Amino acid sequence: MTYTLAILGCGTMGQAVLSAIYNAPKADSPEKEAQYPSKIVTINNSASGAEKVQKLVKGYGSSPNVSTVSCLAGPQPDLDAQVVVVATKPYQLEAVLKSYSKLFEQASQVISLAAGWTIEQIQLQLPKSTSVSRVMTNTPAKYGWGSAVISHSPNTNSDQKERSQELFQHLGMCVELPERNMDAATALVGSGPAFVLLMMESMMEGGIKMGIPLEESRRLAANVLEGTSKMAAATGAHPSVLKHQVCTPGGNTIAGLCTMEDRGVKSGIVRGIEEATRVAAQLGKKK
Numbered sequence: 001m002t003y004t005l006a007i008l009g010c011g012t013m014g015q016a017v018l019s020a021i022y023n024a025p026k027a028d029s030p031e032k033e034a035q036y037p038s039k040i041v042t043i044n045n046s047a048s049g050a051e052k053v054q055k056l057v058k059g060y061g062s063s064p065n066v067s068t069v070s071c072l073a074g075p076q077p078d079l080d081a082q083v084v085v086v087a088t089k090p091y092q093l094e095a096v097l098k099s100y101s102k103l104f105e106q107a108s109q110v111i112s113l114a115a116g117w118t119i120e121q122i123q124l125q126l127p128k129s130t131s132v133s134r135v136m137t138n139t140p141a142k143y144g145w146g147s148a149v150i151s152h153s154p155n156t157n158s159d160q161k162e163r164s165q166e167l168f169q170h171l172g173m174c175v176e177l178p179e180r181n182m183d184a185a186t187a188l189v190g191s192g193p194a195f196v197l198l199m200m201e202s203m204m205e206g207g208i209k210m211g212i213p214l215e216e217s218r219r220l221a222a223n224v225l226e227g228t229s230k231m232a233a234a235t236g237a238h239p240s241v242l243k244h245q246v247c248t249p250g251g252n253t254i255a256g257l258c259t260m261e262d263r264g265v266k267s268g269i270v271r272g273i274e275e276a277t278r279v280a281a282q283l284g285k286k287k
Ligand SMILES: NC(=O)C1=CN([C@@H]2O[C@H](COP(=O)(O)OP(=O)(O)OC[C@H]3O[C@@H](n4cnc5c(N)ncnc54)[C@H](OP(=O)(O)O)[C@@H]3O)[C@@H](O)[C@H]2O)C=CC1
Pocket: 008, 009, 010, 011, 012, 013, 014, 043, 044, 045, 046, 047, 048, 049, 050, 074, 087, 088, 089, 090, 092, 096, 113, 114, 115, 136, 137, 138, 139, 190, 191
């Protein structure tokens, strides 16, 4: 037995965390093994929500590191969870911190996925010794292709930091940044898939506009994005270097790029991330 981890709010993102931890490969040393919970308890608001999670876990088969998963629906269960991951919507967080106060009081580490809620705001509702971490991730994490940014309260010890890194890397990748970057991470990482999907949809519609059938346009647009991002990752090159490899002097690519620049595509994306950052900072204030 290692410890119990509770996932309070097991919807889209809570399920991504559950899947990442439950399906992580077998820990290769006793030290790593100790970082995985032997028991996970998920808590939903509704019985139907808990049933969905139960079905999901059944579909996974057995876990390399986790012995048991219990899927519950509120009210507050009586369990001694060392780590609580809270993944309700930001506007639900205040009520949840109050109604599950015993669960939070017993935990030594609370990890919040909520956009806009600062570490300090959460710590004010908890015992002083509890460490609080914030994670910002995204929907591709449901499939292990996510990105995550993590920040910790000053009282988080190195074991807690290492454990979080070990668990959350399985979302896809996990990078530690200071909390001041969290609202920007909410825009870049959290909202990022929606921005990329807008690009994908636009490219697909460009193909359709120029006569390529819908399904082929969809598959080709998706593959161009996937292939390009894999190439950028494999080479580690700056995007502008790879972009210029596509541009034949006097050719059609530079012509298309100039038209996009005339329409403000790049500044539209930069300004979109700026605006999403501004709104993210407000989410913890809307209670
Ligand atoms: N969706 C996204 O792309 C991203 C979301 N986030 C953040 O992740 C967090 C979760 O978002 P998301 O997963 O989309 O939200 P969902 O609505 O999918 O999930 C919220 C979950 O919270 C549960 N819940 C609500 N109230 C209670 C309660 N009183 N007791 C127990 N469980 C409760 C709900 O249960 P039930 O199922 O029974 O209704 C639901 O499963 C948010 O704070 C958001 O800011 C961050 C990055 C990306």
